[in-house]
Amino acid sequence: MRAAEYVRMSTDHQRYSTENQAEAIRHYAAARGFSIVRTYADEGKSGLRIDGRDALKRLIDDVSAGVADYQAILVYDVSRWGHFQDADESAYYEYICRRAGIAVHYLTRSPEIMPLVS
Numbered sequence: 001m002r003a004a005e006y007v008r009m010s011t012d013h014q015r016y017s018t019e020n021q022a023e024a025i026r027h028y029a030a031a032r033g034f035s036i037v038r039t040y041a042d043e044g045k046s047g048l049r050i051d052g053r054d055a056l057k058r059l060i061d062d063v064s065a066g067v068a069d070y071q072a073i074l075v076y077d078v079s080r081w082g083h084f085q086d087a088d089e090s091a092y093y094e095y096i097c098r099r100a101g102i103a104v105h106y107l108t109r110s111p112e113i114m115p116l117v118s
Contacts, residue, residue: 004038021076047083
């Protein structure tokens, strides 16, 4: 199954670099038969708002326009998708994907459950 990966890091000092997230996502994908065909990466962006998160906006635009060439979106954990002030906003973006037939998969809901690959 074709998949996109979405990675986000809010600061340079954060343990969960986009490279570490991508590596964990690729291990997850390989074990479950996903083929990563697209990467959306927001570097140094807060997860509180979509403003300034050009990669997430592009992902949502691609899905909404029907030009996404994948059936799934892989995200390291729900915190990487966002820490939106309004939880409904996070759910709304996920719903846009689901409505288009594209499932959002979180490797884990809690970073402590699945440590990043070192």
